[in-house]
Amino acid sequence: MKTYGTEPGAPTPVQVGISELVVSDGDDTLKSYGLGSCLAIALYDPNTGIGGLAHVMLPDGDTADNSDRKPGKYADTAIRALLRRMVEQGANYTAVEAKIAGGSDMFEFESFGDGVGQRNIVAAKAELEKLGVPLEAEDVGGEYGRTVEFTPGTGVLTVKTSDGDNGVTEL
Amino acid sequence: MKLDVNALGTFYRMAREGAGLAAGRLTHMLGVETQVGVTKLNFMRGQEIERDFEDSTEKVGVRVKLTGGIEGYSVVVFDRENALRIVQTLLAEADSDSEGDTELGEVDAFDEMTESAATEVGHIMNSGFIDGWADVLETVIDVSTPEFVEGQTAEPFFGDIDEAPADDDLALLFQSRIETVGTEVGFSHYLFPKRESMSKLLERLRTSEGIEYDKLDGFDRMAERGAEEVAKTATTLTGIDTSIDIRRLNFVSLEAIPEQVADEKLVGVAFEFDGMPSGYLLFLFDEESAHEIVDAMVPMEVDEDGFGEMGTSAIKELGNIMASGFLDGWANVLDTTIDHSTPEFIHDIGAAAVDPVIIQLGENQDFAFVFDTVVMADGREFDCEVYAIPDESDLERALNNLDVDRIEDAKTTAEFQEVDNA
Numbered sequence: 001m002k003t004y005g006t007e008p009g010a011p012t013p014v015q016v017g018i019s020e021l022v023v024s025d026g027d028d029t030l031k032s033y034g035l036g037s038c039l040a041i042a043l044y045d046p047n048t049g050i051g052g053l054a055h056v057m058l059p060d061g062d063t064a065d066n067s068d069r070k071p072g073k074y075a076d077t078a079i080r081a082l083l084r085r086m087v088e089q090g091a092n093y094t095a096v097e098a099k100i101a102g103g104s105d106m107f108e109f110e111s112f113g114d115g116v117g118q119r120n121i122v123a124a125k126a127e128l129e130k131l132g133v134p135l136e137a138e139d140v141g142g143e144y145g146r147t148v149e150f151t152p153g154t155g156v157l158t159v160k161t162s163d164g165d166n167g168v169t170e171l
Numbered sequence: 172m173k174l175d176v177n178a179l180g181t182f183y184r185m186a187r188e189g190a191g192l193a194a195g196r197l198t199h200m201l202g203v204e205t206q207v208g209v210t211k212l213n214f215m216r217g218q219e220i221e222r223d224f225e226d227s228t229e230k231v232g233v234r235v236k237l238t239g240g241i242e243g244y245s246v247v248v249f250d251r252e253n254a255l256r257i258v259q260t261l262l263a264e265a266d267s268d269s270e271g272d273t274e275l276g277e278v279d280a281f282d283e284m285t286e287s288a289a290t291e292v293g294h295i296m297n298s299g300f301i302d303g304w305a306d307v308l309e310t311v312i313d314v315s316t317p318e319f320v321e322g323q324t325a326e327p328f329f330g331d332i333d334e335a336p337a338d339d340d341l342a343l344l345f346q347s348r349i350e351t352v353g354t355e356v357g358f359s360h361y362l363f364p365k366r367e368s369m370s371k372l373l374e375r376l377r378t379s380e381g382i383e384y385d386k387l388d389g390f391d392r393m394a395e396r397g398a399e400e401v402a403k404t405a406t407t408l409t410g411i412d413t414s415i416d417i418r419r420l421n422f423v424s425l426e427a428i429p430e431q432v433a434d435e436k437l438v439g440v441a442f443e444f445d446g447m448p449s450g451y452l453l454f455l456f457d458e459e460s461a462h463e464i465v466d467a468m469v470p471m472e473v474d475e476d477g478f479g480e481m482g483t484s485a486i487k488e489l490g491n492i493m494a495s496g497f498l499d500g501w502a503n504v505l506d507t508t509i510d511h512s513t514p515e516f517i518h519d520i521g522a523a524a525v526d527p528v529i530i531q532l533g534e535n536q537d538f539a540f541v542f543d544t545v546v547m548a549d550g551r552e553f554d555c556e557v558y559a560i561p562d563e564s565d566l567e568r569a570l571n572n573l574d575v576d577r578i579e580d581a582k583t584t585a586e587f588q589e590v591d592n593a
Contacts, residue, residue, distance in 0.1 A: 018426040018526065034429060034522025037530050057426070057530050066537070073533075106527045107515045109443040109451075116530045145523020162436045162519050 013149060016040075016055045021072035023052035023085040026153040035102035035146045037117035039075060041124055042099045042150045042157045043082045043133065045091035051152025052086055054078035059123030075123040079131065098133050099157045099171050100124055101148050103140045117141065137171035172370040175381030176563060179212060179422050180538050181307065182345070182376075186210045187424075189303030190347035190360070193296045197349060200295060201260050208348035212422040214387055215344050217336040219419070220361075224325040228252075231281070232320040232328050233293020237301065240310030242368035243334045245301060247293045249358040251321070255281075258288045281321070290319045300347070300360060308372070334363040341391055343369065382570050389504060389573040390540070394420050396500030398544040401454075401557055404496040405546060408489050409467040411553050417545040424538055425529040428560070432521035433457070438478065439517045439524045440490025444498055446509035447572075448565035451528040452497065453558045454490050455521060460554050461486060478518060487514040497559065505569050528560060536563045 013031035016022050018038060022030050030053040032040045044051025054072050061067030061074025071081035079098075087093055103117035121140045128135050139146070139159045149158045161167030187210050194205040224230065229251035237243050249257070262285070281289065294317040305312045320328050329335035336342035345362040364372075373384075398418045405413045423431075438461035442452045456464065465482040468489065478486065491514045498509040517524045532539060544557035561569075 018429060018529075033434065034432070034520040034526070036519075036523035036526040038526045057526070057533055104523070104527075106517060106519070106524060107441055107443075109441075109512060109515070109531075111443050111449075112527070112531060116527050120530075145520035147520060162523075 016053050018055050018057055019070055019073035021052060021054035021078050021082055021085075023050070023082060023089060024152050025050045025089065027151060028153075030150045030152070031148070033147050035148065036104055036106045037102070037115075037120065039100060039102040039117070039120040039124055039140070040146075040148045040150070040157075041075065041079060041082070042101075042148075042155075043079070043086060043096050044150075044152050044155045045086060045095045046097065046155055047095050048091050049153040050086050050089050050091040051150070051155065052082040053148075053150045054082055056120060056124070059119045075120055076127040079124065079127045079133070083131065083133070094132075096133050097136045097155065098128050099137045099150075099155075100135065101139045101157060101159045101171065102146055104142050104144055104146070106143055106145070139169055139171055172366070172373060172384040173377060173381040174373045174384055174387075175377045175379045176536075176538060176567070177378040178373045178376035178381070182343070183210070183212055183422060183424060183538060185304040185307045186212060186345045186347055187303075188307050189300035189345075190349060192303040193299030193347075193360070194349045196295050196299045197292070197351070200292065201257065201351070203260065203351045205349055205351050208350050210345075210347045210423075210427065213344040213346050214341050214390060214420040214422075215336070216339060216341055216391065218338040220329065220336070220342075220344070221325040221338075223359075224323070224328070227323065229321070229323055230328070231289060231293075233290050233297060233317045234320060234328070235294070235297050235301075235317050236315040238313045238315075240305060240308055240312045241301075241362075241364055241372065243362060243364035244329075244332050245297050245314075246320075246328060246361045246363070247296045247300075247358055248328065248361065249289075249293075253358065254289050254292075255285070257292055258285045261288050261292065286319055290317050293317060293319070296349075296358070296360070300345075300362075329361075329363070332363055334365050336363075341387055382567055386570045386573055389570050390420050393501045393504045394418055394542045394544070396504055397497040397542060397559065398500075398546070398557070400496030400500040401493045401544060401555070402546050404493045405489070405553065405555065408492060409464055409553070411463070411467055412549045413546050413553055414549060415544065416547040417543060419543045421541045421543055422538060423541060425533050425536070428529050428539065428541060428558070429522035429525040432525055432556075435521060436519065437517075437521040437524065438486060439519075439521075440487055440494075441515045441517060441524065441528070442490075442494045442511045442513075444494075444509050444511040446502070447505070447507050447569045448509070448561035450559065450561035450565070451531075452494055452511065452560075453524060453528070454493060455524065455556045455558070456486075457554055460548075463548075463553055464489060483516050487516050490514045490516075493555075493557075497557065505573060507569065525558065532560065532562065539563060540566060 013029040032055040041054045061077030067077045071077040103121040105115035105117045147160045157171040159169045190207045231254045232248040234246040439455040468485040502509045542559040546555045
């Protein structure tokens, strides 16, 4: 599909909304905007340049009834769905690496218990370890929001906070 | 007529599905990329729909009558300029296809050709929505021939539709926005279902006991009282005259809530509240408005980066008192008490402030009723968006307990405290 009004060579980033996951390759940019306690999980195969980004909301999909319909909503099911789709597109399972960002705890509400962000981080790490996917880099926790951009071809995950130019980190 | 969350969830999926099909067809027709903006189920009164139209821009619409699986009217409404732009794109496309050499130039009024082109676009959009609903409902919906409508108020669009709600009637409305990528072309879509047809559908889709449709009136009263209290409190504390710009009750998927928040750094105050119902309450200001508020509330010059300790505490204080007023408004309608937490200040990307709340609610629900309120100042910067997101099962219970006849007499009793600027 052609997008009018953008310069050639500068494709619009693909938005990955909450509970969504997208697999792509090469120079495509995948973007998740305004992560608070949500977690961005980026997986990529450095050899083939195939990778994907998931914008997960909750830790545990195995106990939820709708996780087969919405695998991108939960950390565990999102990681497995990303891997499966990447392998289907030609990625090599054993080469896949992971980077994660997000999982802040913005508010200290009583109803939040240990922190909704923290639970997502713990769940993602546990699932990656179970599947033998090395976690190469992370920028998680804290009490601030993040916007992430991921380019599967290079494996670079750019994390921006609301501090403007000072708040940009490349993982 | 009773409704429950499952039925509303199905309606929401219909709206999403329909908007997706409509967007796809628009892309196909115009050769431009489109995206579906926010899709909502709104509970609106007739007078609010009228206000929606009162932005003094000329509008054009295409409406069709529905029979079969859903009965009522489906109306696609464009800003007149947008409609002309779409028609221009469409005719230019047709022109280049046929390699004809007709000079089109700027189209600035509807003639026979452009009107029929606009009607065609509107009809294809309407059909997209309707096909989407029919898919979700696994039923057949028949569509009448399209009718072209032009005007500046709601009257020519809905005035003669019996199904459209009277000033004080609450209607369930499907609202979607579709935008073309890169250009500023968007449109709104309204569905006015017949009450009997709606009632039959709800009956079929309902999986739980649900609540009486008429109790939804309580929702609207809650929204009204809450909004009034916020505007009143804001004016009392800041001395800035404010009024309620938008007050709406939406039913949306949780994921759609952060998407709706402005794509910029915002200042906010968040609360959790506890009672019947419990839930979360957020006040969000753009940075400029937040600075205005600090200037109005803190008498001396503040020489600090960002909002500093003084600014932060002023905004928290305002939030705190607005929250008390808002929740008191609710509690009075529901004849109960609702307590709220101490305020949490946030100065960050707007969506990041909302996602923790939807995560917490997401453990037990997929959809939420969102009480959307926008308070604006007359002549000065003071825009405040209020998001009140109650726990779904609590809200259902609270509404079921509600005595609708009592609402009118309920008086709010928000207390104003002295602001401590020290």
